[in-house]
Amino acid sequence: MDTDEDLEALGEKLYDLIRPKHADMAPKLTGMLLELPGAVVGQMLQDEELLAEALDRALAALQPDDSKPPSRADDADSASSDSLGERLHDLVELHNTGQTQKITGMLLEQKKEAVLQLLSDPTLLEEKVQTALKTLQDCGQVRQETDVSDSSDRDEAEEIGETLFRLVQDMEPVHCADVTGMLLEMDPQTLQQIVSDRAMLEVAVQRAKSALEGALSPPQQRKD
Structure with missing residues (x-):
């Protein structure tokens, strides 16, 4: 106390x-x-x-x-x-x-x-x-958590990628692969947020789509 x-x-x-x-x-x-x-x-x-x-x-x-009486030394x-x-x-x-x-x-x-x-x-x-x-904690559990993290990071990333792809495919079926690839460049914490928040995901998809269309469209020639 x-x-x-x-x-x-x-x-x-x-x-x-x-x-x-x-x-x-x-x-x-x-x-x-x-x-x-x-x-x-x-x-x-x-x-x-x-x-x-x-x-x-x-x-x-x-x-x-006191459950046992004294007996041999051993x-x-x-x-x-x-x-x-x-x-x-x-x-x-x-x-x-x-x-x-x-x-x-x-x-x-x-x-x-x-x-x-x-x-x-x-x-x-x-x-x-x-x-x-x-x-x-220092010598056992922390090391175990690190080992688990090392072995599961790749699986977790793949799972997020698959979930994100399915969500993007519903919104943008034509360029879903390209948009998903662009979104996967975000940090893991942001990815977790947009996967769980539909509004954030829609905004992110729209921005990625606009950037993609801008990259794919031919450059416009200026008219003098």
């Missing part, structure tokens, strides 16, 4: 909603949820289902893994690792990044002690989540 007063007011509202169902853990749960971005917390106050889901995840992250280490991964996944999911699985996997690459620290320090976890998200 922007100010301490806003944060306090938000915390009071959140606490009032949590206390009836989780009286003993209301302060802890409220503190955990207040570590989330203000916009997310505000949405929780308006959406009971979203709040309930966030509380379930927070509770799951707080509860130790089994205990495996169970502990699985538990850490599940708890970290639940906490990361609270941040609504849309990349929970990938970010959790990145954070689990750290040593066990570092992961335990993330589970107990919401502020540190938020910093690590944001850093991981930026890394995914």
Whole structure:
């Protein structure tokens, strides 16, 4: 939030909603949820289902893994690792990044002690989540968007050209190919506009037709 007063007011509202169902853990749960971005917390106050889901995840992250009794060291280490991964996944999911699985996997690459620290320090976890998200955006998603753009630019241009040709053919069947070729010299943004705006297209076609007729007509000889 922007100010301490806003944060306090938000915390009071959140606490009032949590206390009836989780009286003993209301302060802890409220503190955990207040570590989330203000916009997310505000949405929780308006959406009971979203709040309930966030509380379930927070509770799951707080509860130790007592489902398995101690056994051999290898089994205990495996169970502990699985538990850490599940708890970290639940906490990361609270941040609504849309990349929970990938970010959790990145954070689990750290040593066990570092992961335990993330589970107990919401502020540190938020910093690590944001850093991981930026890394995914810079090194993954942006490159993917570039690859998609490189592979689809030609298809998109062909699609616009075909659409434009059909529209021009209805208006100017005789010189539709030449007029379409002239219009395709425009920048992509302008092409998108004229394809979706009939009035703009009519003006553009008329101008192209006039320019074409002027180019095709023989020069007039001046009479002295």
